[in-house]
Each structure stands twice: as structure tokens, then as C-alpha cells.
Amino acid sequence: xxxFELFSIQEGCSSSGKSMGSTRVGVFLQARLSSTRLPQxxxxxxxxxxxxxHALRSLRKIKADVYALLTDYNSGGALExxxxxxxxxxxxxxxxxxxxxxxxxxxxxxVERVIRATGDNPLVSWQLASEILELHEKKGADLSHxxxxxxxxxxxxxxxxxxxxxxxxxxxPYEHEHITTFLYRHPERxxxxxxxxxxxxxxxxxxxxxxxxxxxxxIRNIFSDLYINQPIAAEDIVAxxxxxxxx
Numbered sequence: 001x002x003x004f005e006l007f008s009i010q011e012g013c014s015s016s017g018k019s020m021g022s023t024r025v026g027v028f029l030q031a032r033l034s035s036t037r038l039p040q041x042x043x044x045x046x047x048x049x050x051x052x053x054h055a056l057r058s059l060r061k062i063k064a065d066v067y068a069l070l071t072d073y074n075s076g077g078a079l080e081x082x083x084x085x086x087x088x089x090x091x092x093x094x095x096x097x098x099x100x101x102x103x104x105x106x107x108x109x110x111v112e113r114v115i116r117a118t119g120d121n122p123l124v125s126w127q128l129a130s131e132i133l134e135l136h137e138k139k140g141a142d143l144s145h146x147x148x149x150x151x152x153x154x155x156x157x158x159x160x161x162x163x164x165x166x167x168x169x170x171x172x173p174y175e176h177e178h179i180t181t182f183l184y185r186h187p188e189r190x191x192x193x194x195x196x197x198x199x200x201x202x203x204x205x206x207x208x209x210x211x212x213x214x215x216x217x218x219i220r221n222i223f224s225d226l227y228i229n230q231p232i233a234a235e236d237i238v239a240x241x242x243x244x245x246x247x
Contacts, residue, residue, distance in 0.1 A: 024066070024110060024111045027064045042120060055119055066109045071093075096173070113133075120209055124155060128146060128197065144157040144194075149203065151208065200238065
């Protein structure tokens with residue numbers, strides 16, 4: 001494993017209790033400040049907080065054993081305060097080898113299952129994350145995610161053993177930057193669960209992730225209309241998008 005640094009560490013129990021069963025679950029949110037298309041996008045302001053804060057607050061509602069913000073050395077200093085405020089540990093590793101950053105965190109925190117989320121999704125749904133985590137466990141999958149939900153509301157549930165295998169076997173830089181690509185490329189080895197999301201959350205082809213100025217305008221409007229001191233539910237986002245499309 002490569003070098004890493006644990007900048008700060010928090011207690012790992014959610015307000016609603018630890019994860020069910022004996023499997024140790026970690027909620028890992030990856031974020032950095034070095035975006036080229038939209039610099040420092042995770043710190044852009046929204047109603048009630050910045051982009052990163054909203055993602056952290058939603059994910060903290062998932063029942064898990066560990067909550068960690070995974071970032072690079074150049075971003076850690078600026079992000080540490082937000083991690084601490086929302087009950088996340090800050091774990092720093094290499095900027096481009098995100099896969100190694102995740103596997104280092106897996107080994108450090110001794111987790112067996114990971115919820116993987118990204119910091120440019122302030123509308124990530126903790127309810128959808130909790131549902132896919134439950135289905136992932138029931139089906140005995142290596143990697144799971146919902147399909148046909150708005151891009152930016154979902155997460156991936158992935159076994160730590162699968163991430164470790166990918167890190168150990170892959171020499172492709174793309175697979176190290178995009179950490180679950182190795183698994184998707186080897187369906188003969190890994191059990192991948194791609195299942196349609198709940199009916200009220202379905203809206204294929206729509207996106208509420210943050211990559212561009214137009215994305216930011218859309219997300220800012222959603223928060224302006226829907227945010228009332230709690231993470232916005234995915235079904236409310238879908239209803240809002242449908243309503244705006246009909247206007």
C-alpha cells in the first residue's frame with residue numbers, strides 16, 4: 001500500500017445506531033479541490049451549506065460503523081473542518097490513485113463493506129444508499145447500485161475484498177482513478193447487482209451531479225425550492241424535475 005495520512009478521526013457510530021449484523025461497514029466519501037471544469041466545486045455555496053456539507057450530512061444518516069472523507073494531500077487542509085463538523089474522519093492519500101486511497105482506508109479502518117459516494121453530489125440520498133446496502137447484503141453481491149435514478153442521487157455498495165483484488169491486480173491508471181471500473185470489466189469474477197431504483201425515484205437520463213456551471217444553477221434552484229434543514233429526498237427531487245419539465 002502507498003503512503004497515506006489520517007488527518008483527524010471521529011467516532012464511527014451513527015446517531016441511529018451501528019450497521020446491522022457483524023459485517024463492518026464504512027461510508028467513504030471521496031472529494032478533492034482540484035477539479036478542472038469547475039474549480040473547488042465541492043465548496044460552492046447552496047442554501048443551508050456548501051456542496052460538500054450537504055453530501056456529508058446526508059451520508060451520515062446511513063447506519064454504518066465508520067464515516068470517512070477520503071481526499072488528497074493538497075485538499076485535506078481545506079476540507080478537514082467540514083469532515084470534523086459532520087462526524088467524519090479525514091483520510092488523505094494520493095491524488096490520482098483513488099483506488100489505492102480506498103484500499104488503504106479499508107485496511108486502516110478494518111471495514112469489510114464500503115458505501116462509495118462522491119463529494120460533487122450534494123443531493124445524494126441516504127435512503128437510497130440504505131436500500132442498496134440492504135439489497136447488496138441480501139444478494140451476496142460484490143458491487144451494487146441502482147439504475148434509472150437521477151445521476152447524483154445514488155451510491156455504490158462494494159465489498160472491501162473486491163476493492164483489494166482490483167488494487168492488487170490492476171495496472172491500468174484509469175482503473176486506479178475510477179475505482180470500481182476493474183470490477184465492471186470483469187463480470188465473470190465479480191457479482192454485480194444493477195437493479196432498478198424504487199418507483200418513486202425513477203427518472204432515467206436526468207442528472208443532479210455537479211460538473212458544470214449549468215449543473216450548479218440547476219442544483220442551486222433545487223435547494224432553493226426544496227431544502228428545509230434536512231437532506232432532500234430523492235422522490236422530491238424527481239417530482240421537482242418532472243414538474244419543471246412540464247412547465
